Amino acid sequence: xxxxxxxxPIIVFFVAYFVPHxxxxxxxxxxxxxxxxxxxQVAIHRLLYRRFDRGQLITLALLAILGGATLLLQxxxxxxxxxTAVYWLFAAVFLGSQFVGGKTVTQRxxxxxxxxxxxxxxxxxxxxxxxxxxMGIANLFVAFNFSEATWVKYKLFGTMALFxxxxxxxxxxxxxxxxxxxxxG
Numbered sequence: 001x002x003x004x005x006x007x008x009p010i011i012v013f014f015v016a017y018f019v020p021h022x023x024x025x026x027x028x029x030x031x032x033x034x035x036x037x038x039x040x041q042v043a044i045h046r047l048l049y050r051r052f053d054r055g056q057l058i059t060l061a062l063l064a065i066l067g068g069a070t071l072l073l074q075x076x077x078x079x080x081x082x083x084t085a086v087y088w089l090f091a092a093v094f095l096g097s098q099f100v101g102g103k104t105v106t107q108r109x110x111x112x113x114x115x116x117x118x119x120x121x122x123x124x125x126x127x128x129x130x131x132x133x134x135m136g137i138a139n140l141f142v143a144f145n146f147s148e149a150t151w152v153k154y155k156l157f158g159t160m161a162l163f164x165x166x167x168x169x170x171x172x173x174x175x176x177x178x179x180x181x182x183x184x185g
Contacts, residue, residue, distance in 0.1 A: 091132035
């Protein structure tokens with residue numbers, strides 16, 4: 001359920017983009033659909049979990065700003081920059097957690113399931129920083145070197161596949177050093 005909720009604005013964007021209409025307006029239609037979808041996502045998450053998800057709030061804010069600029073100025077480049085802005089903001093947050101607070105973001109997310117040395121958490125966290133930076137660069141490369149339709153497909157399928165593969169690699173790396181909480185207790 002949470003996975004579908006997390007993907008809801010992207011799915012709405014994708015469906016709205018490929019619904020039959022004037023192809024020259026497809027990205028504007030999809031952007032106009034994704035903004036309220038993101039707002040609905042945040043509201044549903046709040047109702048179900050009684051808290052806001054910071055990642056969703058960040059994405060909503062950037063979507064509202066860059067999507068709004070796309071619609072207001074009729075310039076597709078703003079929405080195409082949005083994924084990069086999100087990735088690079090997440091990279092900055094993950095990097096900042098290396099220096100602020102007692103735990104890295106990666107440890108806060110996965111520390112309940114795995115017990116690994118602090119140095120390993122820091123390395124895993126830095127790998128997310130690099131991953132997010134590279135994802136931002138990849139988004140810009142695809143957005144500005146391929147067709148709009150290719151970018152939209154990459155945005156849904158390509159990024160999802162890359163996140164899946166990277167997350168599996170991250171779990172494999174961590175599990176090599178891990179003692180599960182069950183073994184520990």
